[in-house]
Amino acid sequence: MMRRDLCLAELARYRTDQIVVATYHAAFDWIRLQPHSLNYLSIGAMGLASSHALGLALGRPDKQVIVLDGDGSLLMNLGSLVTIAEVAPRNLIHFVCVNGTYEANGGHPTPGSGKVNFAGLARDAGFPRVYEFSDLPAFSSRIERLLREDGPTFVALKVEPGEPSPRDYNFIHGAETRSGFFAALNESRQIAR
Amino acid sequence: MGVIWPDYSKPHPTSLLPDTIRGSAIIGALKSCGIEYVITVPDITTSEGLLRPIAAGTDFRHIKVCKEDEGVGICAGLAFCKKRAVLLIQNTGLLDSVNALRAIAAEYALPICMMVGLLGKEIGRAPRDSEDCGVRIVEPVLDALGIEHHLLETDEHVSLIRPAIENAYGRSKPVALLLGRRPRAS
Numbered sequence: 385m386m387r388r389d390l391c392l393a394e395l396a397r398y399r400t401d402q403i404v405v406a407t408y409h410a411a412f413d414w415i416r417l418q419p420h421s422l423n424y425l426s427i428g429a430m431g432l433a434s435s436h437a438l439g440l441a442l443g444r445p446d447k448q449v450i451v452l453d454g455d456g457s458l459l460m461n462l463g464s465l466v467t468i469a470e471v472a473p474r475n476l477i478h479f480v481c482v483n484g485t486y487e488a489n490g491g492h493p494t495p496g497s498g499k500v501n502f503a504g505l506a507r508d509a510g511f512p513r514v515y516e517f518s519d520l521p522a523f524s525s526r527i528e529r530l531l532r533e534d535g536p537t538f539v540a541l542k543v544e545p546g547e548p549s550p551r552d553y554n555f556i557h558g559a560e561t562r563s564g565f566f567a568a569l570n571e572s573r574q575i576a577r
Numbered sequence: 578m579g580v581i582w583p584d585y586s587k588p589h590p591t592s593l594l595p596d597t598i599r600g601s602a603i604i605g606a607l608k609s610c611g612i613e614y615v616i617t618v619p620d621i622t623t624s625e626g627l628l629r630p631i632a633a634g635t636d637f638r639h640i641k642v643c644k645e646d647e648g649v650g651i652c653a654g655l656a657f658c659k660k661r662a663v664l665l666i667q668n669t670g671l672l673d674s675v676n677a678l679r680a681i682a683a684e685y686a687l688p689i690c691m692m693v694g695l696l697g698k699e700i701g702r703a704p705r706d707s708e709d710c711g712v713r714i715v716e717p718v719l720d721a722l723g724i725e726h727h728l729l730e731t732d733e734h735v736s737l738i739r740p741a742i743e744n745a746y747g748r749s750k751p752v753a754l755l756l757g758r759r760p761r762a763s
Binding site for chain 2: 424426427428429431432433434435436437438439440441442443444461463464466467470471557559562565566569570
């Protein structure tokens with residue numbers, strides 16, 4: 385088991401100009417660790433992070449799109465694994481932080497907590513590259529190479545909460561956060577050209 | 578006493594009348610306003626006149642989704658990339674996606690453009706007056722969400738499509754185009 389914030393801190397070391405779509409506690413940890421104008425945080429409805437990410441990956445094939453999902457969230461949108469595998473965007477990498485609880489809603493256990501094999505679900509949905517990590521050194525040693533591979537890639541991270549991050553829902557859902565992302569994303573298009 | 582359900586798999590006789598809306602005209606209107614992506618869950622109302630030609634053609638990138646609310650998220654992501662999309666679904670799928678529409682379309686004010694087949698709508702009867710609960714509540718639900726909507730039933734109504742979609746993207750707001758008749762596959 386890894387601390388989620390330490391795990392995301394490892395990922396942050398290799399973040400350059402990727403779009404990062406993050407939800408709930410992964411988002412709270414991520415914006416503490418990696419404030420960035422290309423963080424996409426306004427998911428709106430629980431479970432839809434991977435779907436927003438697919439739209440971004442289709443619309444911007446020049447940029448890698450990283451999803452930081454939760455297991456409770458993904459359970460609400462398991463079909464998106466099938467959809468993403470079929471569309472097969474090479475620039476999408478889907479991380480799911482597996483802790484077996486609805487952390488944002490009282491810490492109640494998810495259905496199938498401790499039993500559901502998220503990596504297996506992704507593999508059987510058709511993801512060509514699937515990984516699972518429960519050990520931080522193993523994840524750290526693999527993350528750089530993993531980010532360089534063509535996707536779609538799915539990565540299950542077996543985590544426990546780490547240092548608490550501020551739950552800034554106003555920032556996540558704020559219109560200024562979205563307009564800042566929109567401006568940054570389309571500015572990056574101009575630079576890329 | 579059991580409920581006797583209509584056989585939705587068979588074309589309603591009046592859907593073959595000459596004044597029924599032409600699928601090719603709808604597709605032309607979508608092309609004219611720069612739609613690049615059509616995200617779909619199959620619906621018997623739009624199956625032959627829209628989905629089949631869209632899936633077989635090269636005018637749009639066709640994305641099949643497992644559930645309609647996925648499509649709301651995908652359209653949002655595309656909108657941030659300045660890419661235009663239409664979500665082609667059934668009224669049942671719209672109702673299943675209300676929370677996604679509440680947040681992403683209504684609260685975030687993103688240009689989520691939907692084309693919605695009204696399964697079970699009776700010819701010549703307004704959706705609000707339908708005997709079918711799933712049809713009857715669609716417009717009130719959209720009104721409650723503050724989502725603009727238009728009913729498309731004849732070729733004359735095709736002219737509503739382009740301004741509705743241009744307005745949605747121009748002003749960053751959602752719109753629902755409700756198909757009350759099965760579009761002809763021509």
